[in-house]
Amino acid sequence: GAGVSQSPSNKVTEKGKDVELRCDPISGHTALYWYRQSLGQGLEFLIYFQGNSAPDKSGLPSDRFSAERTGGSVSTLTIQRTQQEDSAVYLCASSLDPTVISYEQYFGPGTRLTVT
């Protein structure tokens, strides 16, 4: 079946502009995660949606970052007033029932964001 998809695959934006990144999780996956990866480095957790519960926003680096998940499926990560340090690959992942933490995550291909 279809995996996790993300769009756009690449985004170049000017400093100060807002950007929206989209994630379509695997159908039936109730948990959705956003991560940031800089230059092939480690994964920085951003936000976690778990079913209908309030999201875990503890990883968002500043109030310029926000995310929503509509209808328990598609998610949008919004970065307002982008800065050059926001340049990174933004990865989305989904997994089955979030109350079963042994389930592995399935990752999308990522969105490469470049802020000029």
Add this chain to the structure above:
Amino acid sequence: AQSVAQPEDQVNVAEGNPLTVKCTYSVSGNPYLFWYVQYPNRGLQFLLKYITGDNLVKGSYGFEAEFNKSQTSFHLKKPSALVSDSALYFCAVSLWRIIFGKGTRLHILP
């Protein structure tokens, strides 16, 4: 607090030799442990996981990992490395939420 450490930024192994990528963890309960791989210009892929039972877990592409509770380790291993194994490897631990290590870049030299 839970944490996971990958002490090596990079590991170089000659093709055909056995490889080990190290991972240690720190949690207050019984963790679930994972390995993921990221090939160049591709997304992360799940390799294997330890939930319970046999300490030796076998995964994709001939990889295996050994859970050692006394040493709080979950090292990734493969008996004979291939050049195509060159990638970035992430260890992860999950107790209430999954936490990823910073990654180890594996270079298999032909």
